[in-house]
Amino acid sequence: MTIKFYNSLSRQKEEFVPLDADHIKIYACGPTVYNYAHIGNARMAVVFDQWVRLMKSLYPKVTYVSNITDVEDKIMVAAKEAGVPILEITEKYTRIYNEDMASLGVNAPDIQPKATEHIDDMIALTQVLIDKGHAYAAEGHVLFDVPSDPSYGALSGRSRDEQIAGARVEVAPYKRDPADFVLWKPSSDDQVGWDSPWGRGRPGWHIECSAMAEQHLGLPFDIHGGGADLKFPHHENEIAQSCCANDTATDPTSFAKYWLHNGFVTVEGEKMSKSLGNFLLVHDVIEKFPGPVLRIALLMAHYRQPLDWSDQLLHQSGKLYERIQRAYEILENVDSVRNVDFKESVTSALLDDLNTPLAISRLNSLLSSIFSPEVDEALPNLKGMLEKAIEILGIDVVKDNINDSVSDDDVIKIETLLAERIEAKDNKDYKRSDEIRDELIEMGIAIKDTREGTSWEKI
RNA sequence: GGCGCGAUGGCAGAGUGGUCAUGCAGGGGACUGCAACUCCCCGUACAGCGGUUCGAUUCCGCUUCGUGCCUCCA
Structure with a gap:
């Protein structure tokens, strides 16, 4: 009765050995809420729901944390375009996300933390990284000092040199090293922001998961997951932040012991993504x-x-x-x-x-x-x-109550026709009985004869 | 350019060093007045080339093709 899975960190299939078999702890990166969830987002939710269902069937206690990212530049853009406060956007799409996932049989996570409710934790974690020499402030930003992390690249299997060679983006002038990433960035007056030791600003993307995972699960925890596209840089950076802050930089497993990543949904062989525009919304499907x-x-x-x-x-x-x-x-x-x-x-x-x-x-x-x-x-x-x-x-087998939508008048009509059809059948007047079936089909009603009699159903 | 993943019958998709995947679609049949449902039968799939082996779709190497990450993305 043991679980085996492919651990992205070790790049091999391993047997799952819990840190504490009495309490399994799992974290999976959730959505940024500024739009409807597409099928790709749903895959992540379903896959990790499936893992959690399996875990819960085997272990007495499982805590599954999956966050909502409710502060992010794209949200700010969406709010500006819609001309509404950010909160209106994030609350709306968080609610829709949860409703849509529930319709797919996804159980709500045990804890669904929001980034905006953990700003203090992020500021504190950022300060620790500065104090320990793993981060530095520059021009209102705070940056993680990648060269200070000896294990950086352990998850994605990339050396720093490789990243520099492949860098496609212009490197901001205030970065000491091209690979350094933002922990905190300044906000202008018209942008959402919080006061911090480095001025009014907002967190970078990666720091929230480090802060929330530690806050809700404690370190280390068993499993960290998410979509394969988060492996680098997001997950790599989470490991760097959390391990460096805890003086365990040489051991990437001191944050999360195992890493699971789900593959993508594709359309005609290509990744379904917002940037390609080839996505389908769960809400529509x-x-x-x-x-x-x-x-x-x-x-x-x-x-x-x-x-x-x-x-x-x-x-x-x-x-x-x-x-x-x-x-x-x-x-x-x-x-x-x-x-x-x-x-x-x-x-x-x-x-x-x-x-x-x-x-x-x-x-x-x-x-x-x-x-x-x-x-x-x-x-x-x-x-x-x-x-x-x-x-x-996690398959909800619901009896089709679709017939409820048929009006009482129609039900009477259907029952009358069916009675007539039975009579016709008894008289071996199959021409008439088939006519009746055709009439019903035109009404949008399908019938089937069984041993117990004839049943009907709205198509 | 760097790093990674994949190639299985019409389609989807597991798996295995030597007898079965499974489902969808298609064909034939049984049942039913006919349908629907259900049941039975039907297709010598493992990209190509080498190697290891008594034996490879399965292990190793190369080639070709596809695709992902390196930029926001589940």
């Missing part, structure tokens, strides 16, 4: 597809692999979701028995670096067994296995 279908789609590929978003992916996910719903209908009056064959279970697939594609294939076999059980006596066990699988995969 859930208008057309149930949340669980999106979640299944996001779990179709292994979390470290790219996931190509397409209509066919959604179609396939939708089919699986229908099969799950059908299985629940079949099992409606069966008592479940929780007695899982662990070796071949969905959970055991997840233990191996969160192999969701394998888990889904096992779910499919399970569904087949439910549709055609060797003996009916097997059903209670199968139901138990299904419930366990669905629970750990």
Whole structure:
């Protein structure tokens, strides 16, 4: 019952050994809230929700922290464009993010800290770095002194020389070293800012996660995660800040022991990103597809692999979701028995670096067994296995209440037509019965004949 | 330019040194008046070239192609 995963820091698959098996601590970098979340943002949320579900099924206590970045230059731009206060933007999109993720079956993090509520912590951490000679103030900025960190580059596997060679941005004149990054920057009067020992300003991006992770989890903690594009520079810089502040710069694991990174969602092979403009908003997609279908789609590929978003992916996910719903209908009056064959279970697939594609294939076999059980006596066990699988995969199986949206008048009309159709069928007047079916389809109603009679459903 | 990842049947996507992935799509059949659902059957997939091996899709090397990070990005 041990978890294995690919640790980005060691670049190999390892067995997860908790720092404290009685309390697992996980941090994952959350979104910057200035717009609707796109599918790529959702992948991060679903992947780490999946990790946390697995962890919570194995350990007595798990604390999952995932932040909201609510101070950032892009937010300031968005607020200015909309002509509203920053808070209005950040509150709106934080709420929408949480609602959208909930519709995908993502449980809220145990703690969801906001950057603006930790400015003091960031200032304090920045001061410590200055005091210890790892940071310096210059022209209202405070910069992290990268050459002062002997382990810098441990996560991303880059030497400083490589970065300089590849530097595509002009180096600010106040930087001592081109690789130095901002911990604190000055704000003009019309920009959001806080008072600090270095004047009125705002934090750089990386410092917030160092501050919030330490504040809420303590150091070191077990697992730190996020999207693969955060590995460098964001995560690299977090390690530098936290380890240097704690005089443990030579040991990158003194911040977080393991690092997990999810791959990207792509569209026609290219990364879905805001800059390319090829992104789809979760908010829009859930208008057309149930949340669980999106979640299944996001779990179709292994979390470290790219996931190509397409209509066919959604179609396939939708089919699986229908099969799950059908299985629940079949099992409606069966008592479940929780007695899982662990070796071949969905959970055991997840233990191996969160192999969701394998888990889904096992779910499919399970569904087949439910549709055609060797003996009916097997059903209670199968139901138990299904419930366990669905629970750990976070798939909300909701009975379609879509028929509720049909008006009472229409229901009467439908029932009348169905009664007429049964009569026609009894008289072997199949021409008439097919006509009735066509009429219903025109009304947007699909029917199906079962042993128990005819059921109908809004399309 | 530096560092990294990937290449599996029409599509998606696991996995393995030597017998099965799985799903979607497609074809055939069973069931049903017909549909739908469900069930059964059907495709000699592992980029190319070398090497290691009794044996490689799986290990090693090279080539080609694709893609990611190095700039805000999950």
